Amino acid sequence: GRPTSLPSELDADLRKLLVAMREAGGVVNATTIRGCLLGLVNADLTKYGAYLKFEVTRSWLTSLYVRMKFSQRKATTSRPPVSIAAYEEIKLRYHFAIQKVVDKYDIPEELIITLDQTPTK
Numbered sequence: 001g002r003p004t005s006l007p008s009e010l011d012a013d014l015r016k017l018l019v020a021m022r023e024a025g026g027v028v029n030a031t032t033i034r035g036c037l038l039g040l041v042n043a044d045l046t047k048y049g050a051y052l053k054f055e056v057t058r059s060w061l062t063s064l065y066v067r068m069k070f071s072q073r074k075a076t077t078s079r080p081p082v083s084i085a086a087y088e089e090i091k092l093r094y095h096f097a098i099q100k101v102v103d104k105y106d107i108p109e110e111l112i113i114t115l116d117q118t119p120t121k
Helices: 008-023 030-043 045-051 058-068 084-105
Strands: none
Touching (some): 030 045, 030 058
């Protein structure tokens, strides 16, 4: 097929990172893709510095989703509400898992952002 807009090594690293994020339960959307790409570029400015201003367009995102066999799913609240008890237990496990990673990699608190879209009763 056609060559990608990014160097093949950067494109492969981005795809590996996005697959790992999704497998870990993370959300992969345009915003997270932009952030991951910027992080990879900043991690090796001598090699990828020219891509600091790379424009992540809708068509490029669509191409990436197709190449990765990902689908663009809209967030929904059509699932039934979760009971408060179940939600609290899941939330506790989730926060424990985050704390393990924070401790392991010494991540500063100001870099931690969590969002929740769980409908509750």
